[in-house]
Structures are given as structure tokens and as C-alpha cells.
Amino acid sequence: MKAQAMATKTEPLTSHRATSQPARRPRQSFYRRHDGLILGGSAVVLTIVIWQAFWSAGKISPLFLSGPSAIVKQFWETLRHGTLLADIRFSGLNFLIGFGIALVSGVVLGVIIGWYRWVRLLFDPFLNALYATPRIAMVPMIIIWFGVGMWSKVFIVFLSSFFPVLINTVGGIRSVDADLLKAARAFCASDWQIFKTVAIPGSVPFILTGVRQGVALGLIGVVVGEMFGGSQGVGFMVAYGGQTFATDTLFLGVMIIAFAGIILTMLAEKLERRFSRWRPER
Amino acid sequence: MQKLEVEHLTKRYWLERYEHEVLALEDISLAVEDGEFLAIVGPSGCGKTTLLNITAGLLPYDEGAVRIDGKKVQGPGIDRAVVFQHASLLPWRTILGNIRYGMEMQKRFNEATMQERADRFLKLVGLAGFGHHYPSELSGGMQQRANLARALAADPVVLLMDEPFAALDAQTREFMQAELLKIWAQARKTVLFITHQINEAVYLADRVAVFSARPGRLKRVFRIPFDRPRTLNLKRDPRFLEIEDAIWQLIEEEADRIGVSSGAEAMAP
Numbered sequence: 001m002k003a004q005a006m007a008t009k010t011e012p013l014t015s016h017r018a019t020s021q022p023a024r025r026p027r028q029s030f031y032r033r034h035d036g037l038i039l040g041g042s043a044v045v046l047t048i049v050i051w052q053a054f055w056s057a058g059k060i061s062p063l064f065l066s067g068p069s070a071i072v073k074q075f076w077e078t079l080r081h082g083t084l085l086a087d088i089r090f091s092g093l094n095f096l097i098g099f100g101i102a103l104v105s106g107v108v109l110g111v112i113i114g115w116y117r118w119v120r121l122l123f124d125p126f127l128n129a130l131y132a133t134p135r136i137a138m139v140p141m142i143i144i145w146f147g148v149g150m151w152s153k154v155f156i157v158f159l160s161s162f163f164p165v166l167i168n169t170v171g172g173i174r175s176v177d178a179d180l181l182k183a184a185r186a187f188c189a190s191d192w193q194i195f196k197t198v199a200i201p202g203s204v205p206f207i208l209t210g211v212r213q214g215v216a217l218g219l220i221g222v223v224v225g226e227m228f229g230g231s232q233g234v235g236f237m238v239a240y241g242g243q244t245f246a247t248d249t250l251f252l253g254v255m256i257i258a259f260a261g262i263i264l265t266m267l268a269e270k271l272e273r274r275f276s277r278w279r280p281e282r
Numbered sequence: 283m284q285k286l287e288v289e290h291l292t293k294r295y296w297l298e299r300y301e302h303e304v305l306a307l308e309d310i311s312l313a314v315e316d317g318e319f320l321a322i323v324g325p326s327g328c329g330k331t332t333l334l335n336i337t338a339g340l341l342p343y344d345e346g347a348v349r350i351d352g353k354k355v356q357g358p359g360i361d362r363a364v365v366f367q368h369a370s371l372l373p374w375r376t377i378l379g380n381i382r383y384g385m386e387m388q389k390r391f392n393e394a395t396m397q398e399r400a401d402r403f404l405k406l407v408g409l410a411g412f413g414h415h416y417p418s419e420l421s422g423g424m425q426q427r428a429n430l431a432r433a434l435a436a437d438p439v440v441l442l443m444d445e446p447f448a449a450l451d452a453q454t455r456e457f458m459q460a461e462l463l464k465i466w467a468q469a470r471k472t473v474l475f476i477t478h479q480i481n482e483a484v485y486l487a488d489r490v491a492v493f494s495a496r497p498g499r500l501k502r503v504f505r506i507p508f509d510r511p512r513t514l515n516l517k518r519d520p521r522f523l524e525i526e527d528a529i530w531q532l533i534e535e536e537a538d539r540i541g542v543s544s545g546a547e548a549m550a551p
Contacts (some may be wrong), residue, residue: 183370187387278416
């Protein structure tokens, strides 16, 4: 209270005038504008330097941990031989197909389940049971069904991404603002019009949250699927590296997965922001 | 010519939680003339919003009749438009898009007419230049202007207003009341206006209907004699205060009768 009163006293009244100059962002130092990048970047660089120093000094057993230079070397060699790109392509394709099917079917089914109560009641027991089961428990079953080839991986990705997309879509459709529904009804909107103009646009932010979660879980799915069987892909690379104590291969695989995760999450967040331009700024 | 008629309207609710029936409105009869501004005041729980929802076609009723232009109300219709208490604007549409919304749903006008009307009513409510803003970028008062423009653009026979200024701060509310009268003078619609603020009702309306609480009954209708255009100064006129006081006493009596103080508190200016 006190602080507020003081603030009003010192503030010049003219600053509230609509006619005054548009407010300009106060000038900040280079550091203040990029502090996240500078601090975070230095921490990463420092960690790598220390790590490499220990590695070069021979203080780290290659059976236990790899070193930055060894990982880069491994990266370069597998890239030259073409095996790295083949692995990435295999995993990437599995991910894209599985996630694509999950996205389309998750949104479509989610909209139907969210909109029609009876469909929801019909599906609820199955969805709850499947949702509560860890997807990894189903992997052996899936391999029996689809074999150790590509399609078992695709299905595991699908299963991993499907639920977050579905459940968020259902949530979005069901949490339609009652005031907006009332307004639409008062203007004679038909069910179809309400669906198109209120339910769907209102669900977009929810669906995109589902996409973001689905991307993260789908990435886990692709790795897990390849670890359980098969002879290709980045997940296989990690599992193989682990079994043969080739820590450089293992680390390279983990880093590629981490990198893919960062890129995909960033894309999903960008998409989320793009579609919520109308939301109040936070 | 009567644009809105309510005849012996009775509305009962079944309260699931308490397993008994509530009489929300009992035997309401009133009529609003063409171009007339009728305000309904009453304590909270007097069923005034129920009456508006029934008139809007959002609530079913079984006894009595509500007619617009002689036609019985059965569900929402293009002859009515509602200005809601909460602006209820689609947050993902711009202000212009929101003003178009009612017309789009009602499918009465072609594209060119919709465009022209949206622009016209955007200007009429004083939002020129804000057409491409999103609702979240506007103040509460401006959002209510858009809410009003959306209803007016739909060109209803009767405009229904459900405490449209109740959620605004006191200053904005006064200002919006004056604005509403200016806009109404140009749009010349038949208006049913619900409020719990006596002074708002007296300032705006040609007639003020006072409702009693539990069950909602029409207690008395006051004719407001002041000429138009009215300015906010009118609120300090002794005759204005006299009418306001008479209505206030009527409602106070009512609160005493049913022994609820909360109802009277809600009426405090």
C-alpha cells in the first residue's frame, strides 16, 4: 500500500496521456540483453574444456566415459562412412511416420470423444487402462505383432505420442468457455457452427500442448523401440555402444537424441506461440 | 406497436441438490413498445436474468408466453440479440471479427453487407482504429463496446442487455451509460435492460420495472419523465433522486418482507 502511494506521487501525470510519444524500450547493456546466452554458453564451454582436459590427461577410462575429442572423432568417421546418416534417417523416418499417425488420429478421435458424451463413455475404460499402462510394458507384445523391423518401431512411437495428443485434445474440446457457448447459442449458432467457431479454435492451444508432449514421448518411443530389437537407428547405436563398451558410440547416440529433442521441442513451442497470438501476454 | 410482450410468464426450477422446486418467476406480464427502453431492477435472485434468458430463447418456459413482434419465442432467433454481462468475445478473433460473429451465425446478410455493418458499428461504439486488435488488448469498457456492437450489427428487433456494465469500475460504468444513450439515440432499438443498479435504470430507461425476490414478481412499473438527450448531470436532479428513492424504498420493503438482508445489500449504489 505504502509503496504504491509513493510510486503514484513521483510519477509524472503526463506519462499516462495517450497522445504522448510511444514508450521506447529502455536501453540495456549488451550483457543484460543476452545474459542467458552468455552465462549458459560459458558454463557449457567450461564443462567441455574441463572434461577434455581430464580426457587428454588420460584420467578417464574409455570403458567408463568417453571424451569430447573421441566423440567428435566418432561423429566424423561414422559420417564419412555414411552409417550415421543412415541411422538418423531410419530413426527419423520411424519417428515421423509414427508421430504423424498419432497426431492425425489423436486429434480426430480427441475431437469426437470430447464433443460426444456417449463416445467418451464408450472409450473411457480402454483409454484409461491404456493410458495408465507404461508403454514400455507393451513393447514385447508389439514386437510379436510387428516383428523387429521398422513397423514395430513406428507403432511404439505412435503409441507414445498418441495419448498426450488425444488427452489434451479431449481436454480442449471439453473446456470450452460456457460464456462463449451461450453467446453463440443466443446468435442462433448451429451445433456445427459452434463446433467450428468456438470448440475447435478454443482447443488449438490444448492440441499444441499435446503436440509438444507427444514429440517428447515419441522421441523416447523411437529410442526404446530400437533398443529392444533390430539392427539400425540411433537407439540401436546407443544400445550397441553400451553392449560393446564403445562409449564414444554410445555418447554420440545420446547427443544426437538430445539434439533432436531440443530442436523438436523448440519447433513445437514456436508453433504453440504462433497459434496463441491472441492470448494475453504473460 | 408492442415489440416485446410477456404474458403471465411463470418459470420453475427443479433444484437437484435440495430436491425441491424453486419458483423463479411468477405470473410476469409486461410489454415493451417499439423503440422503448425498459429497465428491470430487482435484488439478486429476483429472476431478472432468468427473464432475459427466456426472452433470448436460451431457457425453456412452460407457463405463459413471450412474444417478439407477435411471434412466440421458441429458442434463439434473429429478431433478438443479447449484450452479455461478460463481454463473451471470442479471444482468437479480432474486434471486427467479433462484431461480425453474430451476423455470421445468423446468416442474414451477404459478405459485403456484413463488412459494411461491422465497420459502421465499430465506429458507432467508438472503437474505430481498434478493429484489428484482439479482445485481450482492450480494456473492460472497450470490450463491452464491442459486445454491444456485435449485438447491434445483428440488427435485432429487440436488444436484450444483461447487466452489461456490472463488471466495470464505477467511473467507466457512468461513462458507458452516457455512451449507451448516445448510441441508442442513433440505433433506436427496443431495449430490455437488466440491472441491479437503480440509478442506472432510472438514468437510461423510459420505464423501470421493479421486481421482487423469491419468487420473482413484477412489483411496480415507474415511468421516467425526463426528456432526452439526458446528460449525467441528470443524476443530481432532485426529481431524479426522488424516483430513485421511491424505487429504493420499494425494494427495501421487499427485503424486509422476505427477511433477507443480502438482497438489500446487493442493491446498494
